[in-house]
Amino acid sequence: MNSILPLLQQTQQASASVRRLTDAQRSDLLNELAEIVEQSKALIMSENQKDLDLMDKADPKYDRLLLTESRIQGLADSLREVALLPDPTGEVLTERNLENGLNIKKIAVPMGVVGVIYESRPNVTIDVASLCLRSGNACVLKGGKEAIFSNTCLVGLIHQALAKFSVAADAVLLLPTDRKFTEELLKATRFVDIIIPRGSDSLIQYVRQNSLIPTIETGAGVVHTYVETSADLAKAKDIIVNARVSRPSVCNSLDCAIVDEAIIDEFLPMLVEDFKKWNVGVYADEKSYVVFEKMGYENLHCAQPEDFGREWLDYKITVKTVSGFDEALAHVQAFSSRHSEAILTNNQALAERFLAEVDAAAVYHNASTRFTDGGQFGLGAEIGISTQKLHARGPFALEKLVIEKWVILGDGQVRW
Numbered sequence: 001m002n003s004i005l006p007l008l009q010q011t012q013q014a015s016a017s018v019r020r021l022t023d024a025q026r027s028d029l030l031n032e033l034a035e036i037v038e039q040s041k042a043l044i045m046s047e048n049q050k051d052l053d054l055m056d057k058a059d060p061k062y063d064r065l066l067l068t069e070s071r072i073q074g075l076a077d078s079l080r081e082v083a084l085l086p087d088p089t090g091e092v093l094t095e096r097n098l099e100n101g102l103n104i105k106k107i108a109v110p111m112g113v114v115g116v117i118y119e120s121r122p123n124v125t126i127d128v129a130s131l132c133l134r135s136g137n138a139c140v141l142k143g144g145k146e147a148i149f150s151n152t153c154l155v156g157l158i159h160q161a162l163a164k165f166s167v168a169a170d171a172v173l174l175l176p177t178d179r180k181f182t183e184e185l186l187k188a189t190r191f192v193d194i195i196i197p198r199g200s201d202s203l204i205q206y207v208r209q210n211s212l213i214p215t216i217e218t219g220a221g222v223v224h225t226y227v228e229t230s231a232d233l234a235k236a237k238d239i240i241v242n243a244r245v246s247r248p249s250v251c252n253s254l255d256c257a258i259v260d261e262a263i264i265d266e267f268l269p270m271l272v273e274d275f276k277k278w279n280v281g282v283y284a285d286e287k288s289y290v291v292f293e294k295m296g297y298e299n300l301h302c303a304q305p306e307d308f309g310r311e312w313l314d315y316k317i318t319v320k321t322v323s324g325f326d327e328a329l330a331h332v333q334a335f336s337s338r339h340s341e342a343i344l345t346n347n348q349a350l351a352e353r354f355l356a357e358v359d360a361a362a363v364y365h366n367a368s369t370r371f372t373d374g375g376q377f378g379l380g381a382e383i384g385i386s387t388q389k390l391h392a393r394g395p396f397a398l399e400k401l402v403i404e405k406w407v408i409l410g411d412g413q414v415r416w
Helices: 005-019 023-039 041-052 061-065 069-084 123-134 145-164 180-186 201-210 233-245 261-277 286-294 325-335 348-357
Strands: 092-097 103-110 113-118 138-142 172-174 194-198 224-227 256-260 281-284 300-302 316-322 340-344 362-365 384-386 394-396 402-409
Touching: 005 103, 005 113, 005 138, 005 172, 023 041, 023 069, 023 123, 023 145, 041 061, 041 069, 041 145, 061 145, 069 123, 113 123, 113 180, 123 138, 123 145, 123 172, 138 180, 145 172, 180 201, 194 201, 224 233, 224 325, 233 261, 233 340, 256 261, 256 325, 261 286, 261 316, 281 286, 286 300, 286 316, 316 325, 325 348, 340 348, 348 362
Parallel strands: 113 138, 113 194, 138 172, 224 256, 224 340, 256 316, 281 300, 281 316, 340 362
Antiparallel strands: 092 103, 103 402, 384 394
16 A cells, blocks of 8 residues: 555545434444444454564553453443433534624534544544544544554444444544554645544654644653642552552553652551552652662662653652652642642642642542543543643543534625
8 A cells, every 4th residue: 555545535535424423323323333342352352362462461551452351341331431422513602693684603513534543552442433423523543553453353343333324434444554654644634634642752742743734632641649748648558559550551640659758757668568569660769769778678779860750651650759849849840741640638728739730631639640531530431631732631532522613594694
């Protein structure tokens, strides 16, 4: 294949068949796809295993790539949840009648063709397709080569569901994995309306710098949690451990624990048992290193300057000691990727300052950052977590896959 432009043109043309579906038909299509996914668990896991066999189990991406029976069931459940969400299209956002008799409406309509570039997470294939179809959009999927068998299988199942509703298969297009086609996709302004990169920071920066198509940045998650002196330390321990080890390879997992110097001798030893259980690599600054060393913690390293602001995506964590709230706030502001940030404190005034002053898509008080997720926020699913400030911020979900259109109804009015 020399060019993907003919494929993109076919997807643009197929987008009309998605827009023609009624609200009920779009929901029925997703419920049909959920049934197909449930009935195809063995096939999906078999194809997924082909991808897994080509990846080192020690690679942090391995967990992202893995599709277990329970995770596949989660995909089916997510499809049904999206099917239940209200149709975001057709809503009248503004309406007024002018003195000259014109009726003017601003309504929400599908974007058209949504392009998504992503790495090693086949669940994104289902998430993107479900959200796009529910909102009347077609989609172009550019997955990574590490998930080619999984993605091809899932898109084949999606095409089965589309056929039952007389929707052209090209409405959900899986592109070849060759990198040469990425640049062509990013220049296809005639056929693709928006590009959303989801993956490593290097991927996101490449798309930002090379795309001629409007881009929604779903940024890498360099996530901090600040344990302030008044925090409930038992709860803080559970939150820190959960945010680091429950799914270490996802963007809302914890990368850096910031701890007030006044409580490091009491708090840091509380982490040791759980950190040993999960063999968490601790990259500690000078003061916190001393505490972990006294506890005999073996997987201990001296933090280097580049470890602050690092997205680990692994069983590793940076520990930063601060002298108080202002220093903690300054550290977050210096190294945050503006994804998710948390404060653990019983000081309400400091909590309110943190929530107001920290510039991030999601800010937390006394909770794990692992909740930054479209499904957890009641949005059904998400394409990614937007860390920018134009069009959307936070979970980029169904409600953001529409754009405005002005409809003007007249009866012969002219303007001179």
